[in-house]
Amino acid sequence: MKSNSHTLIRFDTVSRVYGRDATLVHALHQVSVEITSEEFTAIVGPSGCGKSTMLQLMGLLDQPTDGQVYFEGCSTTTLKSRQLADLRLHKIGFVFQDFNLIPVLSAIENIEFPLQLQGTSGKIRRKRAYDLLAKLDIEDIANRRPSDMSGGQQQRVAIARALVSDPVILIADEPSANLDSQTTQDLCDLLRTVNQDFAITIAVASHDPLVMEYARRRIHLLDGRINKDEQV
Amino acid sequence: MLSVSESKSVFEKIKLLLALSTRNLWRQKRRNSVLLIAIIIAVSGVIVLNSLIRGMQTQMVEQAVSGLSAHINIQSAKFRDDPWVGHGFIEDSSKLDDLFLKQRTLRGWTTRLHTPVVVMSERETRGAFLVGIDPERESISFINDLHIEGLTLTRTLDNSVIIGRALFDQLRTKLGHRIVVTLQNVQGISQDIGFRISGVYDADRNGIEKQYIFTGKRALQQLLDTTLISEIAIRFQSEKDAQQAQNFIVAAFPDLDVATWQQLNPLSAFMFEIVDVVIFIWLCIVLLTLVFGLLNSLLTAVLERKREIGIVRAVGLRSSMVLAQIMLESVLLMVLGIVIGLLFAFLFLFWIHEGIDLSMFAAGVELMNLSPKIVPALQLRDVVLVVGTSLLLAVFASLLPAYRSARINPIEAIRS
Numbered sequence: 001m002k003s004n005s006h007t008l009i010r011f012d013t014v015s016r017v018y019g020r021d022a023t024l025v026h027a028l029h030q031v032s033v034e035i036t037s038e039e040f041t042a043i044v045g046p047s048g049c050g051k052s053t054m055l056q057l058m059g060l061l062d063q064p065t066d067g068q069v070y071f072e073g074c075s076t077t078t079l080k081s082r083q084l085a086d087l088r089l090h091k092i093g094f095v096f097q098d099f100n101l102i103p104v105l106s107a108i109e110n111i112e113f114p115l116q117l118q119g120t121s122g123k124i125r126r127k128r129a130y131d132l133l134a135k136l137d138i139e140d141i142a143n144r145r146p147s148d149m150s151g152g153q154q155q156r157v158a159i160a161r162a163l164v165s166d167p168v169i170l171i172a173d174e175p176s177a178n179l180d181s182q183t184t185q186d187l188c189d190l191l192r193t194v195n196q197d198f199a200i201t202i203a204v205a206s207h208d209p210l211v212m213e214y215a216r217r218r219i220h221l222l223d224g225r226i227n228k229d230e231q232v
Numbered sequence: 233m234l235s236v237s238e239s240k241s242v243f244e245k246i247k248l249l250l251a252l253s254t255r256n257l258w259r260q261k262r263r264n265s266v267l268l269i270a271i272i273i274a275v276s277g278v279i280v281l282n283s284l285i286r287g288m289q290t291q292m293v294e295q296a297v298s299g300l301s302a303h304i305n306i307q308s309a310k311f312r313d314d315p316w317v318g319h320g321f322i323e324d325s326s327k328l329d330d331l332f333l334k335q336r337t338l339r340g341w342t343t344r345l346h347t348p349v350v351v352m353s354e355r356e357t358r359g360a361f362l363v364g365i366d367p368e369r370e371s372i373s374f375i376n377d378l379h380i381e382g383l384t385l386t387r388t389l390d391n392s393v394i395i396g397r398a399l400f401d402q403l404r405t406k407l408g409h410r411i412v413v414t415l416q417n418v419q420g421i422s423q424d425i426g427f428r429i430s431g432v433y434d435a436d437r438n439g440i441e442k443q444y445i446f447t448g449k450r451a452l453q454q455l456l457d458t459t460l461i462s463e464i465a466i467r468f469q470s471e472k473d474a475q476q477a478q479n480f481i482v483a484a485f486p487d488l489d490v491a492t493w494q495q496l497n498p499l500s501a502f503m504f505e506i507v508d509v510v511i512f513i514w515l516c517i518v519l520l521t522l523v524f525g526l527l528n529s530l531l532t533a534v535l536e537r538k539r540e541i542g543i544v545r546a547v548g549l550r551s552s553m554v555l556a557q558i559m560l561e562s563v564l565l566m567v568l569g570i571v572i573g574l575l576f577a578f579l580f581l582f583w584i585h586e587g588i589d590l591s592m593f594a595a596g597v598e599l600m601n602l603s604p605k606i607v608p609a610l611q612l613r614d615v616v617l618v619v620g621t622s623l624l625l626a627v628f629a630s631l632l633p634a635y636r637s638a639r640i641n642p643i644e645a646i647r648s
């Protein structure tokens with residue numbers, strides 16, 4: 001591990017319980033784990049083991065029912081909804097399985113969206129969005145709406161949007177679930193580039209062996225607990 | 233205080249909200265254009281109808297105050313009770329001049345002598361009122377505008393009469409013939425006086441034609457050997473001026489009964505009063521139905537867009553911004569509808585600005601003291617009321633949908 005890396009996210013005996021009484025589900029059970037900066041982590045495990053739940057807690061979309069989540073050293077339990085929203089806006093990039101983009105906005109506008117929320121001026125915004133499009137090799141679809149893009153293109157635009165505000169971590173929940181193997185391969189290459197060249201931490205949940213191949217750390221979940229945590 | 237960069241960022245956010253709202257509206261073209269059309273119809277319909285009602289209202293007041301009562305009418309209390317010439321009062325011309333010459337809001341004033349009479353022609357007998365007028369002062373009333381066949385009265389000393397068409401027909405007499413009126417004179421004695429019919433007038437209203445015979449006031453006073461008058465009628469520039477002057481006039485004539493046109497025409501006054509209420513109620517009914525359309529559409533939209541709202545929340549849009557965005561959609565649609573609706577209303581009102589003829593329903597219209605032709609009167613306050621209420625209701629209709637959208641939990645939205 002590089003010397004300048006530091007702990008980005010720390011779970012301290014985190015539990016997340018859904019429902020109550022008869023329908024009670026322990027999605028995560030007393031999980032303690034650390035995500036270090038510049039890691040490329042895959043969270044793997046069978047369906048329902050708690051991968052999405054874990055990513056949502058990391059991404060400050062959700063709050064644990066028990067335990068603490070520290071983001072860059074700070075506890076997040078006491079933060080208000082708008083503070084969490086602002087943290088997500090400035091520090092975290094999300095990519096989901098599908099339907100990631102805002103349908104009424106074009107590719108370039110989708111990418112500009114977080115910057116616009118941050119109040120970045122039009123010129124700077126557009127330039128940064130175009131730079132990213134170029135780096136991700138999708139300049140030709142800049143003005144298309146999501147409905148006119150392929151699944152792979154949509155995911156690339158989603159990644160561009162997640163990266164545009166220089167987040168510290170990119171969180172991707174099964175980003176390749178709806179993609180064919182070639183597109184998945186391309187996506188994985190892209191994620192590796194993002195991780196190595198942009199020096200952005202990546203946490204990705206996936207069933208896909210290919211995605212697991214690319215990751216340098218794999219956290220195996222089973223029934224809401226960490227089964228195995230391996231570095232490769 | 234906002235710093236420069238902060239206000240710039242607020243500006244960027246507003247731009248973003250506007251873009252999202254307009255495009256989301258555009259996305260549901262069919263649904264929103266139906267709503268837009270409904271708003272346009274409602275707004276233009278309300279504006280046009282309000283203008284017509286206002287036109288009727290104006291006309292009603294005009295009719296009332298151009299009648300013999302004018303804005304303010306002064307008689308003796310006894311005369312109101314029993315209109316006998318002996319219940320009249322002495323005209324103090326210098327006092328009236330003193331009182332009224334300085335009044336800038338005054339349009340004019342006149343004095344008249346009234347008496348109930350029995351009219352006899354060579355063939356028929358009818359009851360009527362004989363009114364002695366000063367023609368030079370009657371510009372304040374309808375008398376000056378009457379269409380007259382034959383000769384009109386020009387001086388207060390004119391001792392011929394002009395008579396309404398309806399009464400003239402009933403009496404089955406001819407222009408230039410003489411009629412005899414029987415009345416009780418100041419001494420309380422029955423007195424017959426002969427008059428020559430110099431003119432026949434046509435009034436908008438049948439009632440007037442049957443009721444009033446006009447002659448010169450001075451001439452009538454001489455015939456009755458009296459200096460009494462029955463009433464002072466005062467006309468102001470506007471209703472408001474009349475209201476302001478009322479107390480002052482009451483104080484100036486402590487021994488007489490000072491009545492407003494509202495007191496003398498209670499039906500017209502009532503109609504005048506309820507017009508505002510009618511307009512408001514009708515506005516509320518129309519706009520409330522719109523609110524439900526808007527509410528329904530917005531609720532559906534929020535439901536449909538649940539997932540993408542979840543995405544933008546995950547990316548970092550604050551829930552207050554989601555709230556604002558939905559409200560903005562509602563307001564934008566309403567503003568567009570208002571603008572187009574007003575445009576249509578103005579065009580239509582311009583087209584009918586000379587008035588529309590309601591003579592088909594004239595019987596009913598006359599009952600309300602109206603002439604069959606209604607000239608629309610567009611009032612700024614009605615436009616402001618419609619625009620203001622619609623905007624308020626647009627915000628109101630968006631409250632629940634906006635609240636629901638702001639409450640959308642990004643995790644659940646993305647999972648579903």
Ligand SMILES: Nc1ncnc2c1ncn2[C@@H]1O[C@H](COP(=O)(O)OP(=O)(O)OP(=O)(O)O)[C@@H](O)[C@H]1O
Nearest residue numbers: 018019025026027046047048049050051052053054
């Ligand atoms: N909102 C919820 N309400 C109730 N139960 C939930 C909710 N979200 C998740 N769960 C349950 O929590 C457990 C973990 O869910 P999670 O989505 O984290 O699993 P996952 O590993 O992402 O599965 P998959 O591979 O299918 O995406 C599951 O049993 C799921 O049914």
Ligand SMILES: [Mg+2]
Nearest residue numbers: 051052053173
């Ligand atoms: Mg999942």
